Amino acid sequence: MDSVKKSRSRSIQPSLLLAAANKVVVDRGVEALTLDAVACQAGVSKGGLLHHFPSKEALITAMVQQALNKFMEALEHELAIDPEPHTPGHWVRAYIRASALDDQENYELHFNLLAANFTNPELLKPMRDFWEECQTKVVSSGLNPEVATVIRLAMDGLWLTHLHNFAPLKEPLRSQVIETVLNLAQP
Incomplete structure (x- = not known):
């Protein structure tokens, strides 16, 4: 199970996560920029986001x-x-x-x-x-x-x-x- 999670996390493109973060800020403002909001916008788990961006x-x-x-x-x-x-x-x-x-x-x-x-x-x-x-x-x-x-x-x-x-x-x-x-x- 761990290797499945790791391979899914690795398949998430950082560029997708950055685009989602940009969209959160542009659409909802800086105060809305949270890891949960970015993960949701990108359609990934928070763990998948944290794999690439730990904070x-x-x-x-x-x-x-x-x-x-x-x-x-x-x-x-x-x-x-x-x-x-x-x-x-x-x-x-x-x-x-x-x-x-x-x-x-x-x-x-x-x-x-x-x-x-x-x-x-x-x-x-x-x-x-x-x-x-x-x-x-x-x-x-x-x-x-x-x-x-x-x-x-x-x-x-x-x-x-x-x-x-x-x-x-x-x-x-x-x-x-x-x-x-x-x-x-x-x-």
């Missing part, structure tokens, strides 16, 4: 890392497709385009951050480290460091206003703002 903090840590990985993948993709890869501002332009992606997964990142901050602010350390590294790359991108930093902050603000519905920019103004900061990031 709520472990689950949230994985949620934050997954969200960070998604943004890093988008950033790497934008770096790879930049038409002027060896010019000043290359990294900033990729950051603009990665930050401007308008998809639900991008916004789930924030809900994950809220969950981490609400539960234990130390769970955000990988994010803090990543954004420190981003800021270092922004100021060393070959652009004027002040202008490059303003661009980064503008993109962060654009993302947050959309996420929180704080007078988010509507089209065509949103696209025009993105185009403006891309122009500022040209060598």
Whole structure:
């Protein structure tokens, strides 16, 4: 019987559990994020969830890392497709385009951050480290460091206003703002 339980636990994909955790937070809020709620949402036993994520903090840590990985993948993709890869501002332009992606997964990142901050602010350390590294790359991108930093902050603000519905920019103004900061990031 034990080997049957273990094989079932191993067949549960962590990505399914993380998707269920994201859904719980997005649909019901951070306060609803419990191991029971995630197991129920995923359609697995709590034991199956605990096999992969032995605590709520472990689950949230994985949620934050997954969200960070998604943004890093988008950033790497934008770096790879930049038409002027060896010019000043290359990294900033990729950051603009990665930050401007308008998809639900991008916004789930924030809900994950809220969950981490609400539960234990130390769970955000990988994010803090990543954004420190981003800021270092922004100021060393070959652009004027002040202008490059303003661009980064503008993109962060654009993302947050959309996420929180704080007078988010509507089209065509949103696209025009993105185009403006891309122009500022040209060598």
